[in-house]
Amino acid sequence: MKYFNFIIVLIIFSVLGLSSCKKEETVTTKTSGDVGLDIEHVWGSAEEEFILNKEYTHPLTNDKMTFTIFRYYVSNLRLKSTDGTWFTQPDSYYIVDLGTDETFLSIPEVPGGEYTDIEVTFGVDSLHNVSGAQTGALAPSNSMFWSWNSGYIMLKAEGISPNSLTGNFIFHLGGFMGENKVQTTKTYNFGTTPLVIDGNREAEIHLVANPAKLWHSADNLATKSSMTIPGVIAKTMSSTFYNGIKFDHIHN
């Protein structure tokens, strides 16, 4: 029995030893760092600073608009390395919310290296619209989820306007499948200088979004001040907005 005890102890130690070795290995590989994705919001062709609770005039419809809510989903962030491979952020879901100033998104633990492009999905991929109860940015408690026709509200823009017959405007844009699916994936190239991540600096990517673009191919508020279901209007409005989001600069 002495031998037996000895062998058992040996087995236990070797198992413990093996598993602890493994852990160390993964921790010390690369100098990873956080990347900030800052989305600045501007209004109209003059690109004045866009904030909630301030009246703007739309350059095309001439509607006077004061936004009280402006929120939208950004997901599935990926970074392209100079060697051509992609880093895909796991579980990558964010709500950009002008009400809480959540316009600076942090991408943690990006592996060290040099990157040339970022890929961004505006909206939520179709898989996560059909996969049941989610957490974090995808939790229904964020009020960005349609309960009666399952799916995420990809973008919410609400406010007041003297041009609307009701005095208000409410746009809840979404729809994740079929020809009117809203989610749009875009890639932005950083130009000549790559984004460097070596754990010693703040790497930031700056994009510019222009909420006025929602109404670039849409009716004015006197004609339509509300849209809260998926369909061709949600598709048109969201795509003019998403396609208007442009790359500005990076910081290393």
Next chain:
Amino acid sequence: MSTSIKQGLGLLFMIVILGSCQDIQDEASFDLSYPAYFPEPHYQFGKNKLTKDGFELGKSLFYDPIVSRDSTISCSSCHFQGHAFADHNSTLSTGIDGLKGVRNSPAMFNLAWNTSFMWDGGINHIEVMPVAPITNHVEMDETMAKLVAKLRSNAKYNAYFKQVFGNNTEVDDQQILFVLAQFMSLLVSDNSRYDQFRKGLVEFDEEENAGYLIFKKYCTQCHAEPLFTDFSFRNNGLEFKNDDFGRQKVPLLDDDFMKFKVPSLRNVEMTYPYMHDGRFRTLKMVLDHYSTSLVPHENLDPSLKNAGQIGIPLSENDKEKLLVFLKTLNDYTFISNPLFGE
């Protein structure tokens, strides 16, 4: 190998085996069990780990009015076990502040086999189903955010959720929806007289058999055995009422005019009134509808047309026999099972 080493290894193996047996046993009693003639369930739980504690917590929430804005309405207010979790025979259910909904509360059983939820199938997953009644302004009128906050500050639930999901977790939407899905999924109705017949435990009598034959001839195209629905959506020739377009008005589905889900006929006798708006009080009225009163909508389901004739050719005698057969679908074990009761 020396004897002591052999003994030692034997002991080790026994520990491993005993340990796993324990797990299997605990889970077995709380697995989703169903008869061999049922198909594979649609819902596979995935990340939602089914446990007895999780199920019990889901049951507590199901019976607790805390889920509504003013703590007056629970899920069980409109889904009563004695009626196979349909409402108490109300045409339309009464929600918060005495407000009425627009559709008849469906019965709840064998939900793990459902491919979609609600009369129009607008909900695509069992886990997100409860968000609809909880947040609907004429049902419970609560927000998920406030419900999460209420449960976090409730000592009983706070401890209960930690018991299920671990001490280092906080109640969130997903935890709430996971445990409700566990409770709902385990509501299996599989012990009706029809089931005992399928299991070879009883024989149908002459009338039941005659009714079963008529049923198989005219009804199983939609109410497919053994779940008594094929989960499809069809226009079944109802008169258009109350601006209810059914599935046509669900944007992502964008289906045909007045298509509604084929409901299961299990426990059908105790879930009256019938149809998406509860317009028929009795099963006889339903059978009369299908035999003589169909509205010939352009997209009337083809199964309701026979050689140019609209309607199912049922004699009064056929209907009587069908009604006898339909009673064999009552599952009295299910409606009295204390595992599902308050």
